[in-house]
Amino acid sequence: MEFLIEQILNGISTGSVYAIVAVGMTMIFGVLRAINFAHGEYYMLGTFGGWYAISALGVPYPVAIVIGVAVTAAIAFVIGRLVMERMIGAAPEASVVATLGVSLVLQNSVILAFGGSYKFFSEGYIEPVFFGDIGIAQQRLLIIGLCILVFAGLEWMVSHTRIGKAMRAVSQNTEACAVVGIDVRTVVIATFVLGTSLAAFSGILTAPVNVSVYGSMGEIITFKTLPIIVMGGLGNVRGTFIAAMILGIAESFVAGQFGLQYRDSVGFVTLILMLLWRPHGLFSSHARF
Amino acid sequence: MKKSAFSALTRCSALALCVGLATPAFAQQEVIKIGLVSPNSGANARYGAFAQRGAELAAKEINDAGGIDGHSVEIIPADSVCTPVEGVSATQRLINQDEVDFIIGDICSSVTLAMQPLVEDAGIVLLNAASSNPEITYKAGVGGYKYSFRNYPTDEVRAASIVEYAADKGLKKLAVLSVDSDYGRGAIQFTKKYTGAAGVELVSEDYYKEGEVDYRAVLTTIRKSGADAILMYGLADTTPIIARQMIETGLAGKLPLIGNGEFSAAATIQAAPKAMNGAIEAAAWLPAYESEGSTAFVASYEAAYDGEEPNNHAYGHWETVHMLAQAIDEADSTDADAVVAALEGISFESPMGAITFDDHHQAIRPLLMLEIVDGEPVVTGSVAGEVDYAN
Numbered sequence: 142m143e144f145l146i147e148q149i150l151n152g153i154s155t156g157s158v159y160a161i162v163a164v165g166m167t168m169i170f171g172v173l174r175a176i177n178f179a180h181g182e183y184y185m186l187g188t189f190g191g192w193y194a195i196s197a198l199g200v201p202y203p204v205a206i207v208i209g210v211a212v213t214a215a216i217a218f219v220i221g222r223l224v225m226e227r228m229i230g231a232a233p234e235a236s237v238v239a240t241l242g243v244s245l246v247l248q249n250s251v252i253l254a255f256g257g258s259y260k261f262f263s264e265g266y267i268e269p270v271f272f273g274d275i276g277i278a279q280q281r282l283l284i285i286g287l288c289i290l291v292f293a294g295l296e297w298m299v300s301h302t303r304i305g306k307a308m309r310a311v312s313q314n315t316e317a318c319a320v321v322g323i324d325v326r327t328v329v330i331a332t333f334v335l336g337t338s339l340a341a342f343s344g345i346l347t348a349p350v351n352v353s354v355y356g357s358m359g360e361i362i363t364f365k366t367l368p369i370i371v372m373g374g375l376g377n378v379r380g381t382f383i384a385a386m387i388l389g390i391a392e393s394f395v396a397g398q399f400g401l402q403y404r405d406s407v408g409f410v411t412l413i414l415m416l417l418w419r420p421h422g423l424f425s426s427h428a429r430f
Numbered sequence: 431m432k433k434s435a436f437s438a439l440t441r442c443s444a445l446a447l448c449v450g451l452a453t454p455a456f457a458q459q460e461v462i463k464i465g466l467v468s469p470n471s472g473a474n475a476r477y478g479a480f481a482q483r484g485a486e487l488a489a490k491e492i493n494d495a496g497g498i499d500g501h502s503v504e505i506i507p508a509d510s511v512c513t514p515v516e517g518v519s520a521t522q523r524l525i526n527q528d529e530v531d532f533i534i535g536d537i538c539s540s541v542t543l544a545m546q547p548l549v550e551d552a553g554i555v556l557l558n559a560a561s562s563n564p565e566i567t568y569k570a571g572v573g574g575y576k577y578s579f580r581n582y583p584t585d586e587v588r589a590a591s592i593v594e595y596a597a598d599k600g601l602k603k604l605a606v607l608s609v610d611s612d613y614g615r616g617a618i619q620f621t622k623k624y625t626g627a628a629g630v631e632l633v634s635e636d637y638y639k640e641g642e643v644d645y646r647a648v649l650t651t652i653r654k655s656g657a658d659a660i661l662m663y664g665l666a667d668t669t670p671i672i673a674r675q676m677i678e679t680g681l682a683g684k685l686p687l688i689g690n691g692e693f694s695a696a697a698t699i700q701a702a703p704k705a706m707n708g709a710i711e712a713a714a715w716l717p718a719y720e721s722e723g724s725t726a727f728v729a730s731y732e733a734a735y736d737g738e739e740p741n742n743h744a745y746g747h748w749e750t751v752h753m754l755a756q757a758i759d760e761a762d763s764t765d766a767d768a769v770v771a772a773l774e775g776i777s778f779e780s781p782m783g784a785i786t787f788d789d790h791h792q793a794i795r796p797l798l799m800l801e802i803v804d805g806e807p808v809v810t811g812s813v814a815g816e817v818d819y820a821n
Binding site for chain 1: 471475476479643644646647667670671674675677678679700701702
């Protein structure tokens with residue numbers, strides 16, 4: 142029983158990490174109708190930013206989070222202006238090629254700048270908290286808490302702020318937005334920077350528990366995110382949250398019951414099953430935002 | 431196309447002529463080519479980079495001092511990705527295309543085991559500087575492979591001394607958490623040969639895949655198993671992850687890590703000081719080892735590579751290139767059989783003392799026992815590394 146609760150707790154903390162990454166990807170899909178295959182790379186950039194801030198500048202962990210997110214947002218802004226902006230109204234295959242290209246460039250730039258070897262992230266709050274016999278690291282509780290805050294914030298933003306409403310509008314009908322005077326480009330860039338910053342945020346939050354930091358660490362994140370946003374219904378924020386939790390908990394069970402080596406197959410099996418039976422996701426694809 | 435085929439043909443015949451005329455003495459001013467097989471990409475790329483830098487440094491030192499009898503040394507690297515398939519093709523490339531005179535490699539035991547029959551057929555000397563699986567030299571020298579040598583302690587010596595050391599410290603129940611490879615599994619297999627006599631018991635056995643990041647499930651099981659210590663023959667890149675997750679699962683400071691996996695690296699200790707304190711490791715070499723030659727090596731390595739601290743693979747490959755140079759010098763030839771004879775009779779003055787080879791082409795060299803105390807590795811003893819092949 143304790144083992145079961147521990148697995149569920151672990152699953153929720155993993156799911157929270159996925160959720161923060163995936164919600165950014167699904168929002169970008171909403172406004173651009175493009176899958177951002179470079180999404181994991183922003184997760185990697187954020188982690189590297191935080192690692193560099195700690196190891197080279199010696200700042201404390203909370204400051205490193207801010208620096209990592211800020212650096213990623215700046216890079217995302219440049220890529221947004223140079224690449225993503227051009228994807229508005231472009232053919233779907235254009236965005237596949239463009240984002241895969243961005244992914245290769247970002248990954249290899251980081252390897253060129255910092256070398257291909259593994260770096261170790263030595264900050265964060267990894268002391269355990271025990272509830273009876275069930276232990277969980279403070280960092281993982283922090284991740285769960287911040288995930289809830291992020292989703293509450295996003296809900297509030299899309300329903301109460303002007304930019305949030307504009308994001309919803311653009312995701313529903315780009316042409317109508319242009320007609321009523323919404324600057325589609327600004328909305329796209331803002332969504333892109335927000336979405337990638339969330340990926341970076343998630344990366345730095347996970348770094349203390351995943352420890353190793355390296356150039357190609359984003360790949361697996363991109364591939365984990367795909368089944369989540371498909372399951373959640375592309376562009377659906379609440380659906381993404383639930384789908385991320387389902388995947389996180391399922392992975393945790395598989396790792397605990399069948400062995401670590403089967404864990405990564407859960408996402409791919411889910412993706413195949415979803416595409417076979419419910420290509421619109423578990424939730425209606427019309428319920429965007 | 432025609433022209434290049436023609437030039438290749440002339441080159442081949444010229445080389446055949448050279449070989450015909452020159453063996454066993456040196457050809458005029460010929461560069462001595464040493465192929466270096468090591469993982470330069472994939473999860474173990476870090477090891478390969480250290481090996482390459484160590485070997486390059488030694489080659490530079492040899493060349494700066496006038497080479498071997500006036501012949502300069504060139505290191506030709508080849509990537510094994512730490513997989514036997516890639517390692518074999520890298521070795522074939524070195525033999526057939528680069529036409530190297532000698533090969534040093536690999537770091538990963540699985541790759542070295544696959545390379546051995548290849549160099550034997552080609553009649554090229556393989557000098558290993560980093561693989562620890564005992565089988566490598568069980569099968570070399572009088573055991574079979576005539577051209578294979580190993581200048582590195584074997585896991586058998588390591589396993590035996592670790593078990594003995596643990597028993598002395600009162601750590602009688604060990605939980606195994608090793609990497610799933612010829613190195614990780616081999617070390618445990620040889621550990622079992624010595625547990626009975628030492629009164630040590632293995633309470634659980636788990637093996638992890640390279641690149642694994644989540645060890646919490648298995649660490650939680652170990653916490654409940656009543657083990658006194660975790661016996662680990664692991665990879666350097668995973669030690670910090672396991673150590674930090676030991677803190678997470680409440681094992682840090684209670685169960686020490688014992689075995690091998692670069693426990694003494696500064697970055698590893700810094701990542702999880704609480705879990706690493708008390709760790710016991712048997713290592714071939716470490717930067718903190720104090721001897722004149724060793725400190726001089728660390729200084730020149732750091733000067734050559736932007737202050738990067740060398741690891742034991744950088745040291746091992748540096749030492750091995752120097753050892754090979756001495757053997758070539760003593761053989762006064764690059765002929766494989768002459769160099770084999772020279773290595774069999776060598777007494778190489780290393781910074782860790784004199785090194786000789788036994789009849790299985792296994793180096794007889796010391797193994798250092800160290801403990802992490804207050805975040806610093808402390809050498810607590812050294813074990814003479816002789817293998818008893820009889821039992």
